[in-house]
Structures are given as C-alpha cells and as structure tokens.
Amino acid sequence: MFDLNGYLVLEGAIDSADLEAMNQWIDDQWHYVKQPNDAVGNSRWIGRVETQNYGGQDGVNFQNIVDGGDVFEKLIDHPAWIDLVRKYVAENNGLSIYENFLNVRGPGGHLYIHSGGHFPRQYFTFRHHNTSEWMVGQINVLMALEDIGPGDGGTVLIPGSHKVTETHPRLEVEGKKVGNLNDGRLAQTALGMQEMHLKAGDALFFTDAVTHGSSERTNEGYRRSVVYRYSPRHFRPRFNIEQSDDLLKRLTPDRRRILEPIPIRRP
Ligand SMILES: O=C(O)CCC(=O)C(=O)O
Ligand SMILES: [Fe+2]
Numbered sequence: 001m002f003d004l005n006g007y008l009v010l011e012g013a014i015d016s017a018d019l020e021a022m023n024q025w026i027d028d029q030w031h032y033v034k035q036p037n038d039a040v041g042n043s044r045w046i047g048r049v050e051t052q053n054y055g056g057q058d059g060v061n062f063q064n065i066v067d068g069g070d071v072f073e074k075l076i077d078h079p080a081w082i083d084l085v086r087k088y089v090a091e092n093n094g095l096s097i098y099e100n101f102l103n104v105r106g107p108g109g110h111l112y113i114h115s116g117g118h119f120p121r122q123y124f125t126f127r128h129h130n131t132s133e134w135m136v137g138q139i140n141v142l143m144a145l146e147d148i149g150p151g152d153g154g155t156v157l158i159p160g161s162h163k164v165t166e167t168h169p170r171l172e173v174e175g176k177k178v179g180n181l182n183d184g185r186l187a188q189t190a191l192g193m194q195e196m197h198l199k200a201g202d203a204l205f206f207t208d209a210v211t212h213g214s215s216e217r218t219n220e221g222y223r224r225s226v227v228y229r230y231s232p233r234h235f236r237p238r239f240n241i242e243q244s245d246d247l248l249k250r251l252t253p254d255r256r257r258i259l260e261p262i263p264i265r266r267p
C-alpha cells in the first residue's frame with residue numbers, strides 16, 4: 001500500500017509515556033510558542049533546538065528537536081518505523097535525517113499544497129531499482145501527539161500522486177509545473193485531496209513526493225506534531241544545525257550513524 005498510495009498510517013506507533021513526555025516538553029516551552037522570535041525578530045534557541053517558521057500560517061517549528069531530550073532521541077530509530085525506513089531508503093544508500101522538528105500550529109494555521117511525481121526533485125525519487133532494491137529519496141514520519149480529527153488541521157494528501165506524470169492543475173502555473181504554490185487557496189480544496197485523521201500516537205509515514213499539505217485548523221487550540229524526515233546519507237540536512245558533543249556522545253552507535261552519517265574530519 002505504501003508503494004501504491006505513497007503513505008501508510010502506523011497506528012499506535014508511540015506509547016502513552018512517550019506522548020506524555022513530548023507533550024510535557026511543549027507545555028514547558030509554551031512561552032516560545034507565544035513568542036518564537038526575539039525582540040529583533042531572530043529565532044530563539046533552546047540548547048540546539050531552534051524556533052523557526054516559514055513566515056506564513058505554518059505555526060512554530062522547533063527545529064532539531066532531537067536535542068530536546070531522551071524521548072526525542074528515541075525517535076531516530078524508533079522500532080515502529082525504522083525497519084520500513086531502512087527498507088525503502090535501502091541500506092546501500094545509507095541513512096540520514098534531513099530534518100527533524102516539532103510543530104505547534106494554532107487556529108487558522110495550515111500548509112499550502114506541495115510535491116508530486118510530476119516535479120523533478122531528487123528527493124522525490126521513488127523507485128524500485130532493477131527489481132531488487134528500493135530507492136526512495138525522502139520519507140516523512142509525522143507523529144500525532146494528540147488526536148487530529150475534523151477541524152484540527154490534519155495533513156491532506158493525494159493517494160498515489162507520487163507516481164503521476166501529468167501535473168496537478170493547481171501545480172501548473174502559466175504552463176509550467178511547480179513543486180509548491182502559495183496562492184491563497186487552502187490545500188484541502190485541491191482536486192483529489194484526502195484529509196488524514198490520526199489518533200494520538202499514530203504516525204503518518206509518507207514519501208515527500210506525494211502531493212500534500214495541511215488543512216486549515218478551524219478548531220480552538222493547537223495541533224501538536226513531530227516530523228522526522230529520512231533520506232539517503234548523501235543529502236545535507238535542511239538546516240544543518242551542528243549537534244552538541246554531549247548529544248553525539250550520548251547516542252547509541254546506530255543513532256549516531258543516522259544523525260551524523262558522515263562525521264566531520266578535523267586534523
Ligand atoms: O503539517 C503537516 O500536516 C504536513 C507537514 C508536511 O508537509 C511535511 O511533513 O512534509
Ligand atoms: Fe511537506
């Protein structure tokens with residue numbers, strides 16, 4: 001079904017103790033949700049975790065959340081998904097984490113439509129090479145820290161759209177195909193979109209190539225999610241935040257290999 005649709009829902013991936021710990025982390029950092037930037041508009045740092053957003057209604061991202069504590073370190077090679085990730089990215093491509101963040105998104109928050117098989121981006125690779133091994137350029141694991149139901153701003157996606165050749169009508173602008181479009185039209189209104197409802201602890205496992213976005217949150221309160229994106233080890237991390245020596249020393253060898261697949265060399 002992952003091959004066919006480009007996504008899977010991994011039910012009950014995260015146990016309640018870990019959910020509680022992650023939700024507690026958010027509660028403890030709530031002032032950053034209210035005030036993600038400092039007085040002159042710069043991002044703020046909590047150790048090596050950085051507040052970030054894309055300037056729209058995407059909410060507050062806590063980038064490099066892997067530095068937020070034990071419970072986030074565990075997600076690097078979480079047993080609920082790591083074998084699937086290893087299968088589809090494939091061992092001979094190595095493994096890395098392209099981006100890891102925690103997102104908190106309030107009323108009015110949403111994400112515009114992006115991605116799709118029509119668009120030539122290296123990390124949208126999704127193929128089965130010579131019938132022996134998979135080669136997937138990026139897999140996103142989006143974890144719901146609380147239930148995400150109608151009105152909560154769930155992820156929307158178009159099943160199978162990672163394989164399309166023809167361009168989605170909304171992703172064709174003046175005869176040219178685009179990979180994303182912020183044109184004021186909500187992603188959930190695009191042709192073929194399906195809204196994904198998750199229970200707290202479920203994880204949406206999807207190729208970044210599938211056409212997706214996030215529906216507008218119309219309910220009160222905030223949606224809480226964590227996203228870890230896995231890619232072959234040759235991809236540079238999106239924000240390239242240098243990990244602390246403390247974190248690197250703490251990690252198991254497997255986790256360290258994923259987080260820092262090509263160690264920095266110094267004389
Ligand atoms: O926030 C969402 O629902 C979607 C996130 C997203 O676009 C992604 O993880 O690539
Ligand atoms: Fe996305």
